[in-house]
Amino acid sequence: MSGDIPKIRLRGLSKSFGPKVVLDGVDLDIRAGHSMVILGGSGSGKSVTLKCILGLITPDAGLIEIDGRDVAAMTRREREAVNDRIGMLFQNGALFDSLPVWENVCFKLLAQRRITRRAARDKAAEVLAQVGLAASVGDLSPAELSGGMQKRVGLARAIAAEPDIIFFDEPTTGLDPIMGAVIDGLIVDCVKRLGATAVSITHDMASARRIGDDAAMIHKGRIVWRGAAATLGDTGNALVDQFARGEREGPIQMELRK
Amino acid sequence: MDRALDLTAGLGRFVLAMLRGAGAVALFAAEAISHLVRPPFYGRLFLKAFVEIAWFSLPVVALTAVFTGMVLALQSYTGFARFNAEGAVANVVVLSITRELGPVLAGLMVAGRIGAAFAAEIGTMRVTDQIDALTTLSTNPMKYLVAPRLLAGTIALPLLVVVANTLGVMGGWIIGTQQLGFASGAYLKATFDFLQAWDVISGLIKAAVFGFIVTLMGCWCGYNSGGGAQGVGRATTAAVVSSSILILASDYLLTAVMFSR
Ligand SMILES: Nc1ncnc2c1ncn2[C@@H]1O[C@H](COP(=O)(O)OP(=O)(O)O)[C@@H](O)[C@H]1O
Ligand SMILES: [Mg+2]
Numbered sequence: 001m002s003g004d005i006p007k008i009r010l011r012g013l014s015k016s017f018g019p020k021v022v023l024d025g026v027d028l029d030i031r032a033g034h035s036m037v038i039l040g041g042s043g044s045g046k047s048v049t050l051k052c053i054l055g056l057i058t059p060d061a062g063l064i065e066i067d068g069r070d071v072a073a074m075t076r077r078e079r080e081a082v083n084d085r086i087g088m089l090f091q092n093g094a095l096f097d098s099l100p101v102w103e104n105v106c107f108k109l110l111a112q113r114r115i116t117r118r119a120a121r122d123k124a125a126e127v128l129a130q131v132g133l134a135a136s137v138g139d140l141s142p143a144e145l146s147g148g149m150q151k152r153v154g155l156a157r158a159i160a161a162e163p164d165i166i167f168f169d170e171p172t173t174g175l176d177p178i179m180g181a182v183i184d185g186l187i188v189d190c191v192k193r194l195g196a197t198a199v200s201i202t203h204d205m206a207s208a209r210r211i212g213d214d215a216a217m218i219h220k221g222r223i224v225w226r227g228a229a230a231t232l233g234d235t236g237n238a239l240v241d242q243f244a245r246g247e248r249e250g251p252i253q254m255e256l257r258k
Numbered sequence: 259m260d261r262a263l264d265l266t267a268g269l270g271r272f273v274l275a276m277l278r279g280a281g282a283v284a285l286f287a288a289e290a291i292s293h294l295v296r297p298p299f300y301g302r303l304f305l306k307a308f309v310e311i312a313w314f315s316l317p318v319v320a321l322t323a324v325f326t327g328m329v330l331a332l333q334s335y336t337g338f339a340r341f342n343a344e345g346a347v348a349n350v351v352v353l354s355i356t357r358e359l360g361p362v363l364a365g366l367m368v369a370g371r372i373g374a375a376f377a378a379e380i381g382t383m384r385v386t387d388q389i390d391a392l393t394t395l396s397t398n399p400m401k402y403l404v405a406p407r408l409l410a411g412t413i414a415l416p417l418l419v420v421v422a423n424t425l426g427v428m429g430g431w432i433i434g435t436q437q438l439g440f441a442s443g444a445y446l447k448a449t450f451d452f453l454q455a456w457d458v459i460s461g462l463i464k465a466a467v468f469g470f471i472v473t474l475m476g477c478w479c480g481y482n483s484g485g486g487a488q489g490v491g492r493a494t495t496a497a498v499v500s501s502s503i504l505i506l507a508s509d510y511l512l513t514a515v516m517f518s519r
């Protein structure tokens with residue numbers, strides 16, 4: 001059954017901020033239990049797409065289905081129940097700097113009352129170990145962590161409640177290549193262990209090939225290509241190939257003078 | 259002719275924008291209040307906000323109150339000496355403090371401290387996606403961030419004003435007895451003989467309203483903060499300015515209503 005119904009289905013998703021059209025009819029299917037990578041230039045609306053799926057931004061038009069159900073038709077409570085099963089790693093971490101790391105990691109479990117505060121410290125240590133961090137990190141404040149450690153804590157927070165769907169917004173941006181590869185490895189492990197459906201945003205080709213089964217490219221508010229992540233760099237699509245090789249000349253013109 | 263039309267159109271737009279803003283703030287407040295009666299409740303966050311407002315504002319509010327009481331005693335003494343009415347000093351001090359200056363000055367001090375702090379904290383959470391993160395972590399940000407702060411402000415400010423009243427009267431008493439030559443017992447008797455419960459209670463009601471206004475504007479401005487450090491800076495300024503103005507405006511309205519006999 002999960003073979004037929006995509007975990008997430010987007011049809012005609014559109015969003016403008018004032019006069020600025022960001023999404024202009026995005027159509028995308030995300031297969032259950034697979035890892036989808038969304039590529040696209042900076043400011044092309046990748047984060048906005050994820051925020052629409054999460055209900056953080058209301059789209060102007062279009063359909064969003066999760067497990068075959070239209071989220072716009074859900075009651076507030078049903079919508080919250082869906083979000084309870086989704087984990088998100090934000091682009092800049094978005095860790096709560098007023099709380100220690102352990103409380104960040106177990107925030108969702110505590111909010112859902114699936115765990116006591118006393119048990120949360122041990123649980124946090126367990127999840128931190130899964131992302132390669134020592135239990136002692138749990139007592140630090142997020143401000144005391146390096147960028148790579150913050151990403152790991154963000155990852156730990158996203159997976160702690162064992163979600164069905166996980167979103168990763170630029171998990172490796174701003175990290176050195178080795179740390180980027182480490183984070184990619186952790187993402188692949190975690191997604192596999194949870195059997196989750198993953199959607200990752202990136203503009204790093206190496207990273208895309210490492211974490212993706214499927215890939216799609218967004219350009220000018222639409223999905224212009226989709227295919228297997230393994231074929232990236234040699235897709236035959238001029239837009240994707242230019243993006244993958246990072247070439248200045250090609251169909252994508254940087255709009256510098258606008 | 260065109261000029262006049264432009265002007266009226268501009269004025270109309272301004273008034274409409276004001277009304278829209280007021281409506282949005284009212285809806286925001288209503289939603290926050292609705293979360294106060296629906297579980298889960300965040301007692302820990304309420305306590306944290308309460309301590310931040312009540313305890314850490316004590317020094318500023320206390321100093322303000324003492325000096326205000328002292329100045330009131332001096333000013334009213336020199337003023338009333340012209341009418342040979344120096345005896346009214348103690349009365350003037352206690353009535354001005356309890357009815358007006360205690361709540362208003364405490365409100366303005368807390369607006370500077372707490373309104374700014376809440377706007378900066380919540381604004382930073384907005385621009386760093388922490389508010390969105392709350393939603394993805396099964397937590398309603400209005401319930402988590404706004405409701406406990408509103409409740410804490412509404413309860414904490416009256417308590418601060420009780421302290422401010424006491425210290426303000428004490429400031430007047432110090433000047434009255436040390437500098438103006440009143441006997442301590444007579445000054446205190448004059449203070450309490452004419453004081454009515456309503457003078458104090460009306461001041462505490464004002465304080466509760468001001469506490470609500472300060473925390474509401476702090477949360478509102480932070481919650482709707484624009485992008486980046488600049489956006490947070492603007493939110494902080496807006497919180498302090500708007501809550502100060504609203505305190506003075508609502509002070510007028512409350513006084514008009516409560517003392518309209
Ligand atoms: N809340 C918002 N208000 C106004 N504009 C926004 C908002 N969120 C995103 N945008 C704009 O939408 C465009 C796409 O943003 P985003 O999805 O974050 O890009 P990216 O693909 O780099 O993640 C950007 O130009 C951004 O300025
Ligand atoms: Mg982004």
